[in-house]
Amino acid sequence: MPSYTYTAINDFGRKIRGSVVADNELDLEARLKDLGLDLVAANEQRQRKTSSSGKVKVKDLIIMCMHLEQLDRAGVPLHDALADVRESADSPKLRDVLTGVYEAVKNGTVLSQALAAYPRIFNEVFIGLISAGEKTGNLSTSFVHLGEHLKWSAEIKRKVKKASRYPIVLLVVLSCVITALMMFTVPKMIEFIVSQGFDIPIHTRALIAVSHAFQDYWFLILGVPVITIFLLIMGYRTSETFAYKADAIALKLPLIGPVVRKIDMARFTHFFAVMFNSGIDIIDSLHAAKGVVGNRVLKEAVDLVITNVTEGNSLTARLRLSNQFPNLVVRMFKVGEDSGNMGEALENINRVIAGLAGNAPIIHRARLMQGSEIITG
Numbered sequence: 001m002p003s004y005t006y007t008a009i010n011d012f013g014r015k016i017r018g019s020v021v022a023d024n025e026l027d028l029e030a031r032l033k034d035l036g037l038d039l040v041a042a043n044e045q046r047q048r049k050t051s052s053s054g055k056v057k058v059k060d061l062i063i064m065c066m067h068l069e070q071l072d073r074a075g076v077p078l079h080d081a082l083a084d085v086r087e088s089a090d091s092p093k094l095r096d097v098l099t100g101v102y103e104a105v106k107n108g109t110v111l112s113q114a115l116a117a118y119p120r121i122f123n124e125v126f127i128g129l130i131s132a133g134e135k136t137g138n139l140s141t142s143f144v145h146l147g148e149h150l151k152w153s154a155e156i157k158r159k160v161k162k163a164s165r166y167p168i169v170l171l172v173v174l175s176c177v178i179t180a181l182m183m184f185t186v187p188k189m190i191e192f193i194v195s196q197g198f199d200i201p202i203h204t205r206a207l208i209a210v211s212h213a214f215q216d217y218w219f220l221i222l223g224v225p226v227i228t229i230f231l232l233i234m235g236y237r238t239s240e241t242f243a244y245k246a247d248a249i250a251l252k253l254p255l256i257g258p259v260v261r262k263i264d265m266a267r268f269t270h271f272f273a274v275m276f277n278s279g280i281d282i283i284d285s286l287h288a289a290k291g292v293v294g295n296r297v298l299k300e301a302v303d304l305v306i307t308n309v310t311e312g313n314s315l316t317a318r319l320r321l322s323n324q325f326p327n328l329v330v331r332m333f334k335v336g337e338d339s340g341n342m343g344e345a346l347e348n349i350n351r352v353i354a355g356l357a358g359n360a361p362i363i364h365r366a367r368l369m370q371g372s373e374i375i376t377g
Contacts, residue, residue, distance in 0.1 A: 066147055251298075
């Protein structure tokens, strides 16, 4: 079916623009009528960009989850709730997506499958939580968990960006300062020293040699690191073997290794807790949590845990044997297993690890749980 861009007016006289798939303009008008919109103008798109190719802000998704949760608790039918949320959405891209979702749900598709048509906007965790809510008949709880999860993800990204911004800026500034000194300032000083006929000490001669090297080979001194970094990034993206070795080295680096481990552990425990609290079994929760672990060594460890747990072995024992999970994480899993309240136990440790990850450049050790234990990652 062709896709149409349209301009319509809602019941409040507000202009609505978007795109929707329809058989023809009459079908388009009928579809918009069902949404409470009066068609004003329409144009057929011959080469259409799908809604899933765009980006929707996390803030808009959080607001959407809050509205859907409130409407579901109030007993509003799902297709009516989707129409209401679409009307109130500030993002044009999200309005287009919700139009497609509304159409699919109205035609009998379950919400999780309708959302799965837009994988770049609604990821596997989002779809999994909605699917769990559909199975348990408690969608409102799923929307609550989704809102909390999106807020947590946005916060951890903010902390990581904040933590990494300072060293990157410092490295760039130092590089610029050193280059300027070697290219402009030091040569003038050398000129003066030589003209005075002073006896030049060895460390000054070394500085002169470095300055001459900068002047003669600046393109190599500046270009080689950039090219090397580019090749490393390309190798990491194209070669799984190289990427695995790079991830293994990253975990062993001082300062960087503990930070990488804490960030991935925070993601793992948080996603496992969210999925498990939504009524998803341990195996599926582990699979979902594995998907958000970035480091391949840690991801492989989770894979081995999943295999062993599938065979009927203890989750805590397999986490300990993998030798990749901090003792505190393993103990919290054990507390959750023994008490039957794993979700809450994991969320507690997740908050601690996430806090440490956010202060990663200056903290690689912290005293936890009334000052008795040291976490080194």
